Amino acid sequence: MTVTRILVGVKRVIDYAVKIRVKPDRTGVVTDGVKHSMNPFCEIAVEEAVRLKEKKLAQEVIAVSCGPQQCQETIRTALAMGADRGIHVAVTGKDYEALGPLQVSKILAAIAKQQKVDLILLGKQAIDGDWNQTGQMTAALLDWPQGTFASEVKVEDKKLCVTREVDGGLETVSLTLPAIVTADLRLNEPRYATLPNIMKAKKKRIEQVTVEELGVDVRSKLQTVSVEEPPHRTAGVRVENAEQLVAQLREIGRI
Incomplete structure (x- = not known):
């Protein structure tokens, strides 16, 4: 089985090492001047797509990102990892602030049809919103089979075999292409982009399109009422024995 094109979603998020700060007006988090x-x-999804291509199981890997101009930096990272070309869907202003899984799913579905892709690879969730919905919604819009929380992807008998991480352990599903797979943490370890590949990525093509050109309505029906910081944890209490522990738990109403 050979996949003609793989579409990989790459999202630009606040770096995992950055301490998140809530805006004074509580409308969101501070993003200006933040890494x-x-x-x-x-990254795991890109790595898996590139590995499928290296095994001659795919012919082309396309990286797509939705958002402002800075998203092209994220696409360049994917290109340096081995993706062949990129698509930047320009979304700015209020539309970008309200961009959620449903809106992104509509964009991905439209691009998948336009580019005639056989496989969409996505991360299982983003570390900013933690929605874990985009892959499932995209599969529903396209009416494609899906393999979510993938810890292993293999090609067997002209089908895609996906090992999924579920609450009870592991589950293996067989998918007929076209299909959607979302990557879990243990699927692979992403490679570092080498300097030569970073230089090569600068010459690779990034196509810029608008949601209007895709015919997608990205207006959101959700409204953020308020964004709050989590409550500060109070200091614990040291107890000497089980009797004191039971007494403390009774005092705070836990038993």
Whole structure:
């Protein structure tokens, strides 16, 4: 089985090492002047797509990202990892602030049809919103089979065999292409982009399109009422024995 094209979603998020700060007006988190990078689960998805191509199981890997101009930096990272070309879907202003899984799913579905892709690889979730919905919604919009939380992807008998991480252990599903797979943490370890590949990535093509050109409505029906910091944890209490522990638990109403 050979996949003609793989579409990989790459999201630009606040770097995992950055301490998140809530805006004074509580409408969101501070993003200006804050380091951003590719969502870690998206890195895993890119790595898997590139590995399929290296095994001659895919012919082309396309990286796509939705958002402002800075998203092209994230696409360049994917290109340096081995993706062949990129698509930047320009979304700015209020539309970008309200961009959620449903809106992104509509964009991905439209691009998948336009580019005639056989496989969509996504991270299982992004570390900013933790929605874990985009892959499933995209599969529903396209009416494609899906293998979510993938810890292993193999090609067997002209089908895609995906080992999924579920609450009870592991589950293996067989998918007929076209299909959608979302990457879990243990699927692979993403490679570092080497300097020569970073230089080569600068010459690779990034196509810029708008949601209007794709015919997608990205208006959101959700409204953020308030963004709050989690409550500060109070200091614990040291107890000498089980009797004191039971007394403390009774005092705070836990038993």
